[in-house]
Amino acid sequence: MTITVLGIETSCDETAAAVVRANGNSKPEILSNIVRSQWEAHAPFAGVVPEIAARAHVDVLDTIIADAMKEAGVAYDDLDAVAATAGPGLIGGLIVGLVTGKALACAIRKPLIAINHLEGHALTARLVSGTVFPYVLLLVSGGHTQILLVEDVGRYRRLGTTIDDALGEAFDKVAKLLGLGFPGGPAVERAAMRGDPKRFDLPRPLLKRERPDFSLAGLKTAARNAAESCEPLSEQDVADICAGFQAAVTDVVESRMRRALALLEEEHVRPTAIVAAGGVAANMAIRESLEDLAKGTGLMLVLPPQALCSDNAAMIAWAGIERFRRGDIGDPDAPARPRWPLDDRAEPVLGSGKAGAKA
Ligand code: KG4
Numbered sequence: 001m002t003i004t005v006l007g008i009e010t011s012c013d014e015t016a017a018a019v020v021r022a023n024g025n026s027k028p029e030i031l032s033n034i035v036r037s038q039w040e041a042h043a044p045f046a047g048v049v050p051e052i053a054a055r056a057h058v059d060v061l062d063t064i065i066a067d068a069m070k071e072a073g074v075a076y077d078d079l080d081a082v083a084a085t086a087g088p089g090l091i092g093g094l095i096v097g098l099v100t101g102k103a104l105a106c107a108i109r110k111p112l113i114a115i116n117h118l119e120g121h122a123l124t125a126r127l128v129s130g131t132v133f134p135y136v137l138l139l140v141s142g143g144h145t146q147i148l149l150v151e152d153v154g155r156y157r158r159l160g161t162t163i164d165d166a167l168g169e170a171f172d173k174v175a176k177l178l179g180l181g182f183p184g185g186p187a188v189e190r191a192a193m194r195g196d197p198k199r200f201d202l203p204r205p206l207l208k209r210e211r212p213d214f215s216l217a218g219l220k221t222a223a224r225n226a227a228e229s230c231e232p233l234s235e236q237d238v239a240d241i242c243a244g245f246q247a248a249v250t251d252v253v254e255s256r257m258r259r260a261l262a263l264l265e266e267e268h269v270r271p272t273a274i275v276a277a278g279g280v281a282a283n284m285a286i287r288e289s290l291e292d293l294a295k296g297t298g299l300m301l302v303l304p305p306q307a308l309c310s311d312n313a314a315m316i317a318w319a320g321i322e323r324f325r326r327g328d329i330g331d332p333d334a335p336a337r338p339r340w341p342l343d344d345r346a347e348p349v350l351g352s353g354k355a356g357a358k359a
């Protein structure tokens, strides 16, 4: 059976629409995948401004949907459903995308499927590689840092989370304090290539903790102290701090992933693969350390291409297909949910309050 779904994503600072088609057991096709980033509008503020984001989504979403449909060569009648991100994220943007999706679905008399943005990230590995459940997901973006066991569509177990900053947020803050601009991750990675990771001895927080949780605030402060210790900063100082920060982050990620895998082994749960998603998963140092980890443990590693790691609507359309083919299209009146954890059973971790931020 062929299923064709239009996906809409507006939870943070990317306006995106995509059409994805699944045909029985053959590899699904991304017929179009349009992402319009708003980063230029937010760059002067070195972070996402919710009101600017919501207005920008209103300005461009209808054109982007029309372009995605045209590029896919699909008529509205050919769609089986419309899938729109309903949360978590910034409430203004979520309402723009969800209400547009609802209106469109109503007009073409097709179901509207409200998607959890994090579920989109979590299921991307199945879109690109057909990864079989269960698998371990490292989800690292500007708003989220989690290690999850993806057990099935709709069944996610959070193994670890951050007690303070998200990983991408930490990269962005370090970039800001070093004057490297926004978004900070790619700028820090570029500068780190010319730097000496050993010059500054930055901490690797929480390496001994039983649960695979993260804490990045201390590392960020250590990077600030390093910067202050060598004011005025030369280009080499900046490169060395970036290299030291990236090396510390990479060690922390590797240690947290090892801990998560060890916990699963204790429970005799054997995942099929290690998967990474979210904008920070584009970082080459982190990718390489995950490759080593996968090799060492004999697990398959799935690193979706960068365009599908960062925010996009193909992952939302795909999550819609996964739900549609299970007959689980949910509530057509679903509200926008700024906070929407994937694992409702997970207990809040002291200091964490990230679920409503960008994902
Ligand atoms: O998933 P994403 O595109 O958007 C949301 O957060 O929703 O992730 C963006 C985050 C930003 O914090 C950005 O600085 C970070 O991912 N990022 C990176 C890299 N590319 C993007 N962090 C480290 N290294 C990179 N190459």
Ligand code: ZN
Pocket: 117, 121, 141, 278, 310, 311, 358, 359
């Ligand atoms: Zn995201």
